[in-house]
Amino acid sequence: xxxxxxxxxxxxxxxxxxxxxxxxxxxxxxxxxxxxxxxxxxxxxxxxxxxxxxxxxxxxxxxxxxxxxxxxxxxxxxxxxxxxxxxxxxxxxxxxxxxxxxxxxxxxxxxxxxxxxxxxxxxxxxxxxxxxxxxxxxxxxxxxxxxxxxxxxxxxxxxxxxxxxxxxxxxxxxxxxxxxxxxxxxxxxxxxxxxxxxxxxxxxxxxxxxxxxxxxxxxxxxxxxxxxxxxxxxxxxxxxxxxxxxxxxxxxxxxxxxxxxxxxxxxxxxxxxxxxxxxxxxxxxxxxxxxxxxxxxxxxxxxxxxxxxxxxxxxxxxxxxxxxxxxxxxxxxxxxxxxxxxxxxxxxxxxxxxxxxxxxxxxxxxxxxxxxxxxxxxxxxxxxxxxxxxxxxxxxxxxxxxxxxxxxxxxxxxxxxxxxxxxxxxxxxxxxxxxxxxxxxxxxxxxxxxxxxxxxxxxxxxxxxxxxxxxxxxxxxxxxxxxxxxxxxxx
Numbered sequence: 001x002x003x004x005x006x007x008x009x010x011x012x013x014x015x016x017x018x019x020x021x022x023x024x025x026x027x028x029x030x031x032x033x034x035x036x037x038x039x040x041x042x043x044x045x046x047x048x049x050x051x052x053x054x055x056x057x058x059x060x061x062x063x064x065x066x067x068x069x070x071x072x073x074x075x076x077x078x079x080x081x082x083x084x085x086x087x088x089x090x091x092x093x094x095x096x097x098x099x100x101x102x103x104x105x106x107x108x109x110x111x112x113x114x115x116x117x118x119x120x121x122x123x124x125x126x127x128x129x130x131x132x133x134x135x136x137x138x139x140x141x142x143x144x145x146x147x148x149x150x151x152x153x154x155x156x157x158x159x160x161x162x163x164x165x166x167x168x169x170x171x172x173x174x175x176x177x178x179x180x181x182x183x184x185x186x187x188x189x190x191x192x193x194x195x196x197x198x199x200x201x202x203x204x205x206x207x208x209x210x211x212x213x214x215x216x217x218x219x220x221x222x223x224x225x226x227x228x229x230x231x232x233x234x235x236x237x238x239x240x241x242x243x244x245x246x247x248x249x250x251x252x253x254x255x256x257x258x259x260x261x262x263x264x265x266x267x268x269x270x271x272x273x274x275x276x277x278x279x280x281x282x283x284x285x286x287x288x289x290x291x292x293x294x295x296x297x298x299x300x301x302x303x304x305x306x307x308x309x310x311x312x313x314x315x316x317x318x319x320x321x322x323x324x325x326x327x328x329x330x331x332x333x334x335x336x337x338x339x340x341x342x343x344x345x346x347x348x349x350x351x352x353x354x355x356x357x358x359x360x361x362x363x364x365x366x367x368x369x370x371x372x373x374x375x376x377x378x379x380x381x382x383x384x385x386x387x388x389x390x391x392x393x394x395x396x397x398x399x400x401x402x403x404x405x406x407x408x409x410x411x412x413x414x415x416x417x418x419x420x421x422x423x424x425x426x427x428x429x430x431x432x433x434x435x436x437x438x439x440x441x442x443x444x445x446x447x448x449x450x451x452x453x454x455x456x457x458x459x460x461x462x463x464x465x466x467x468x469x470x471x472x473x474x475x476x477x478x479x480x481x482x483x484x485x486x487x488x489x490x491x
Contacts, residue, residue: 069109069129071102075117082115084139089146092122100125107178112136112186120146121209124173124181132186132225140170140211140231142194147209153238155267155290155298155328158386159207161199161259167209169236176217185249187226188212195231196257208232208259214240223247233261234280239300240268248276250284254315257281262312264288267300267328273307284312286321287330289357292390295327296356302328307335318345319372322359324382326396329357336363341370346408348377349398353422354385356394362401369408375435376403376415378450380423399426401452409436414460419449424482428452430466434459448485 073095076082080091099108107127114135121140124130132138141147149165152158159166170190173179190211198204211230214220215238223244227234228251235250237243245263252260262278265271266288278284289295289302312319319340322330340346346369349359369375378398398419414435419425429452437444437460447463454462456471463486468477 069102069127070106071099071108072111073098073108074111074113076113080117082113082117082136084116084118084137086118087120087141088117089120089122092119096123096125096128099128103127112138112183119170121148121168121170121172124171124176124179124214126176127178128176129180129182130171132183132188134184134186136183136186138171138186138188140188140190142191144195144198144204144206149206152207153266155239155295155300156325156386157291157294160291161207162205164206166207167231169210169213171212172215173213173217174215176214176220178219179214179217179221181212181222181225183225185224185226187228189228190230190234192229192231192252192257192260196260199258200256210234210236212236213238214243216240218242220244225249226251228252229257230260232259233264235263236266237264237268237271238266241270243268243271245271245273246275248278250276250278250280252280254279254281254313261286265302265305266290266325267298267302268305269301269303271305273305273310275309277311279313281316282314283317283321284310284314284319286318286323287333288323288325289328289330291325291386292327292354292356292394294386295325296394298328300328301357302326302330303332305333307333307338309337311339311341312343313341314343314345316344318348318377319343320347322349322362324350324352324355324384326351326359327355327357327394329359330362331358331360333361334363334365335367336365338366339368339370340372343372344374345377346372346375346411348379349401350377350379350382351396351398351423352380352382352384353392354383354390354394355396356391358397358399360397360400364401364403364406366405367403367407369406369411369435371410372408372412374413374416375406375408375411376417378417378419378425378428380418380420380425395422397426398423401425401427402429402431403433404429404431406430406433406435411435411437412439413437413444413446415463416446417448417450417463417465418446421449421483423449425450426452428466429455430458430462431455432458446486449483451479451482 078091078094080088102108109129118139147167150168208231210233213236218241220243226249250262260281262284447465453467464480
């Protein structure tokens with residue numbers, strides 16, 4: 001058709017004295033003309049339809065693609081065997097060592113081909129790309145004897161589950177720059193079932209290790225792979241800068257897979273998490289920054305974090321959490337375009353006396369809740385501490401929390417904001433909220449020690465702690481008291 005149109009440019013010349021008679025006398029020309037009209041109409045309709053769909057998407061930040069490495073190796077070059085039985089730790093170590101010599105030349109890429117590559121934990125190096133081909137599975141040995149012990153994280157002062165050392169991660173990195181973990185949807189599998197069982201039976205003497213942990217590093221990209229069945233937290237960037245995590249699938253059983261958080265940014269800044277699916281046995285995402293007096297002393301906040309375009313599920317904990325370990329401070333976080341489905345809680349902020357620091361300037365927008373028990377939670381009595389050395393008068397500051405375009409159905413309690421006399425929740429804003437509820441009695445919008453405002457009409461009816469404004473920002477009704485308490489944990 002393109003050739004026909006190109007070879008007959010006279011079709012496009014509009015000479016009505018000659019063209020109309022020719023058209024009426026030529027059946028073929030009339031058919032061609034009608035075909036062009038129909039095709040053009042269809043094209044315009046399709047373009048308008050696609051443009052209409054774009055209202056459901058927000059423009060993505062454009063980040064440069066990582067540079068291709070000048071040298072690439074295959075894991076089999078170092079003697080690895082992908083039969084799921086042979087232990088390939090030495091092959092991974094040799095490959096990483098070879099790449100570590102190439103930093104000044106731009107680094108190297110390690111290709112992991114299809115197969116099941118059993119290994120104990122190993123470390124990454126700077127200027128490295130770890131690429132998992134389709135069908136490639138890195139399997140973690142499930143015997144803790146093969147997992148090295150590491151000192152506790154400095155901002156925790158404790159192994160998190162036990163005093164003293166903790167197990168390292170299956171894939172680990174410290175003080176790195178320019179690291180890429182990607183692939184064609186290959187998998188890193190922690191084989192966590194044995195770990196979970198031993199944890200429940202209290203047979204472990206040290207804190208379980210994450211699946212992937214990158215510490216004190218910058219310029220990290222993790223994309224296009226599946227992470228599953230971590231012994232503990234799945235993906236743990238710790239004290240890192242400029243981290244992008246996208247196009248990920250993160251999985252663990254919804255029950256009896258304790259503490260298998262999906263992604264835990266911890267004392268990180270300048271970070272994007274996007275375009276991913278997470279269904280795990282604890283929080284899908286939990287932003288942290290240290291625990292009590294240890295986090296205060298370490299003093300590294302989590303800040304400038306964007307979380308968007310996710311589908312998440314958590315039957316045990318929450319879809320997106322902030323805290324409870326937040327003693328270095330957490331600020332400037334945006335959570336947008338997120339669906340939380342079939343979960344216990346949707347979005348939660350949790351802290352306690354003894355944490356200190358702050359949670360501030362947090363924006364939630366365009367969230368959808370589908371069949372969740374509690375939609376929005378702010379909890380200030382999450383009293384879990386590493387030891388007795390915390391300051392009980394170190395009260396965190398919570399302020400500047402915004403919720404807009406919140407929708408959903410099948411929600412039992414849409415909002416539960418539980419401040420206290422010592423930890424008041426300040427400057428909370430709700431706008432454009434309509435959540436279908438399954439519990440028709442009172443206490444469906446619960447508040448205590450909170451101030452803020454509601455702009456325009458929202459459903460369900462907000463608590464009386466909040467000022468009411470119309471869409472033009474004019475005060476309609478002043479709150480009765482920010483201290484009024486209407487919390488019912490029985491529903």
